[in-house]
Amino acid sequence: MKAPASFRWFCLFVYLSLQLILPGKALAIESIFSEDFASLDNTHWQFNPNTGGDIKIINSTQLSLTSNPGVYFPYMFLKNIELPEKDFVIDLRLKFSGPLTYGNGAIFTDKLLTNGTTSNLASGDLIFAVWPVNNNIVDISTSLCLQNSLSCTNGSYTHIAYAAYGGWIDISIEEKEDHYVLTFNDDSFETKDSSRKISQFWIGNPQRTSQSQTWSSILVDYFRIFNAKESKVPVVVIPGFGGSWDELAILTGTEGNNWKIPDYVKVYDGLKQSTIDAGY
Structure with missing residues (x-):
């Protein structure tokens, strides 16, 4: 049975009213920096091959860092790129291979270490790390407490997950709502906060x-x-569709001849300004 015209009008009125008071939102993804390593980019990377080391591009698609046995390994870091303090995503894909007796890897941090330092890497030097433990295991860790940590203090080493040595490792780190979400192998790990802001990245x-x-x-x-910021979508209300109405015509399902903005509706200008002030 077809619904009465008055009911259909009422549903339309409710729908349009909701469109007026509930503006939509969408996640806007904007690229800040994308590096696929087709060539060595000296504008955005500082390359330090160091004694016995080599940094080169392979097949115009991948970056290689290698070194002969010795006291140095290559060290490179991102430069001339400003990361936002919040609402961003960083994606990284890398792998480790060959024998090792000492660690090297990828570090997301808020400080850069001096090339040639004699100090060991400490938890205070990193926010997130992807670092081989031996020929079988790569450790993914952080210096922030995880959401599920029962007893933890920021600044201490916190293990997140292990990756297989020799295979590709895909890491995604998202800052949102004042904490980080690290995703690895389709598993997500959340920190309690993002009190330390990622502003630097280095490899080696x-x-x-x-x-x-x-x-x-x-x-x-x-x-x-x-940049992964939630954008607010403005809604335009067309006069006559929620802006004015004939109550009797709506209730009876007729065309009506007395369409107007009721006396009790006095907030359109204020509502418009409120949505502008709220960023819509």
Whole structure:
């Protein structure tokens, strides 16, 4: 049975009213920086091959960091790129291969280490790390507390997950609502806060070790940064569709001849300004 015309008009009125008071929202993804390593970009990367090391592009698609046994490994870091403090996503794909006796990897941080430092990497030097433990395991860790941590203090080493050594590792780090979400192998791990802001990124190892080491090789497929801010979608109300009405015509399902804005509706200008003030 077809619904009465008055009921259909009422439903239309309710729908249009909701469109007026409930503006839509959408997630806007904007690329800040995208590196697929077709060539060595000296504008956005500082390359330090160091003694016995090599940084090069392979097949115009991947970045390779290698070193002969020794006290140095290549060290490179991002430059001339400003990361937003919040609402961003960083994607990284890399892998490690070959024998090793000492660590190297990828670090998301708020500070850069001096090339040639003799100090060991500490939890205070990183926010997130992707770092081989041995020829079988790559450790993914943070210096922030995870949401599920029962007893934790920011600044201490916190293990997140292990990745297989020798295979591709896909990492995504998102800052949203004042905390980080790290995604690896379709599993997500949330920190309690984002009190330390990622502003720097480096690959390799800046340390000069006290004795000769065997270093794993690093291959990087891509590194990308996106701005992921929730945008507000404005809604335009057309006069006559929620802006004015004939109450009797709506209730009786007739065309009506007395369409007007009721006396009790006096807030359109104020409502319009309120939506502008709210960022719509």
